[in-house]
Amino acid sequence: MLERWMTPSVFAGTDATNEYELSQTVDGQARIQQHRQTFIQEADIKWLAQAGIRLLRLPIGYWALDDQPPYLSAKPQIDWLMDMARQYDLQVLLDLHAAPGAQNTSDHSGSGNTGNVQWYRRTNQQKTTQILLDITNEYGEHPALWGVELLNEPLVNTRRERWQLWWWTRQTSRTLRSKLPPHVRIVTSDCYQPAWWSGRVGSNTLDIHHYQCFSDTDNQATSLTHHRQMLDQRSGEYRNYSRQQPLIIGEWSAALPPGVASDSTEYYHCQSQLAVPANVDAWLYWSYKTESPGAWNFRDCYSKGWFDNMLS
Template sequence: MTPDVFNGTDAVDQWTFDQNPSALQRLRNHWESFFTEDDVIKLASYGINALRIPIGFWAYDSADTPYRPGADIFLHQAILWARGQGMKVWIDLHGAPGSQNGFENSGHAGGVEWQQPENLQRTISVLQAIATKYGKLKYADVVVGIELVNEPISWGANNFNTTKEWAEKAYHDVQAVLENKRIKIVMEDAFMGPTSWLDVNQRINGNRPLNAADFAIDAHLYQVFTPDDQPLTQAEHIAKACKWSADLVLAKKANLPVYVGEWSGATNICVNSNGIIRGGTSCSTSGCQCEASLPVDQWNDGLVQQVRRYVEAQLDIWEANSSGYFYWSYKGPSAWGFDAGIRKGFIPNPVTSRRYRGQCGPI
């Protein structure tokens, strides 16, 4: 997401990056400049009222790893900035011991060893350290959620039933150290959908109403990674987004809070000068623009309009059927960047405003 940080190295993830002699200084330069108090003030002005902040386990326990600690200091600073703007914070354990998915976003690309017993327990220990600090009542006005782990896969080395059993144990272990019992303890759905967690929800939340439930699910909803999504037109992407409401409604009826913890405006579409839209990442006709391969500042009005339509359709679904939502991410390339979207106009400002109402019909 920030390739300039990696310049001059052959690193492919933080595990390999942190083995460079200059890693700690580069990280500090990044931490001090990438996200500042001015950014929090700007987000508040857009109508954003909460931040989901990812952090790796190594910020609290880097033993026997090459990881450089120190990120927790900047997480704490961001929490204080959020408090100053009346915003809430959800702390997301984005990288777990052993890597929960083998993706670079876990900190260590490659093998998945998260479900080894010692790594599952180590993950809980880190979560308890976070919960012990930020679950104190003095942070109750700002820290509202702790996410147990981000995007564990449910195939290969990970067994989904093991993930569910671990999440239930982790919930109880984290809950045990909280002073603020109103914090939401959130589990990413492991790519299985919120309704795959109804059994766990029943055991934890029972029949408590939605607003009183303290276990919640985080669903990440994208239309850019699977082969089936590649050929879709933007109208087809919007229709698919509208159908996401079905699972959210079922979860709501079962008193399971669901947050869309990651979503974006990104789809692989190309918009021709005559208005015809097709799936793809490149085109050669005059005036054609493709979302995935062109910097945002070069987008024409036709492309901006199509991306905004998709963004607004999703916002309508989240507002009607979820307990909350977080755009991925604040700064990023193409339609992955929320701040760029506000400036270019493919994200509403404020986020509650609409140009294209009723795309999903009555909600």
């Protein structure tokens, strides 16, 4: 999945704000193919393995296995990554990051109309289940597969939508579970509502995304004290959730709001998160790398020593 802020050079000279729009520009598909062939190579996988990483979360779109105009299939790259992961003793969580109709309003959710969530239409839910089944049939027996994530950060605005999503999650999980080996996990997003979803995902693994740079409360804070207090509070909450089902932090980073962020404060924030027990089975940094240095770029942070002695 492409996001313009992460790889602006791919979008340079266009008005496109997301992959959907870029795919329809004159040379957009060629740009996307060039990016896929060059941005991640075997040297990256080798580096990750040597850095102590054991699990990769790969964000993919509903067009992953087959062309869905204007989107191009990414199957050759996924096949390659799965085989590279096996070669370097890594595992992969295949995360459906973009669903038919768009499951949220973000630029990565699979629609050029980012202000309109249409995933709750029954036909889009059915398509999503079939896509997940296709992914399961294609990669379910691959030795590098750690899990399949049903949806990334679906937006839930009403009680009706929440129950719709819960019912779909339950039915789709049963379908996939009958096809997957027992050791492969099915992962469910907490929709940024962990208190409601914890205990309601059956044997699935609950995915919580831990950020302290987006909420109004976090943005209004002017010191690291607030962020350390929030971290301690959430660590206790995660401990409680982990008693109800397996838990992962599917996304986290050292990023802080603009009013607090600096190289030193974000280093401290990173160290604080590594020091506080997360009470989870896995945690995954967003993201491995971007075109710019900084807190969203794990490789850059690692090279600055932010993770020394923490990944053994």
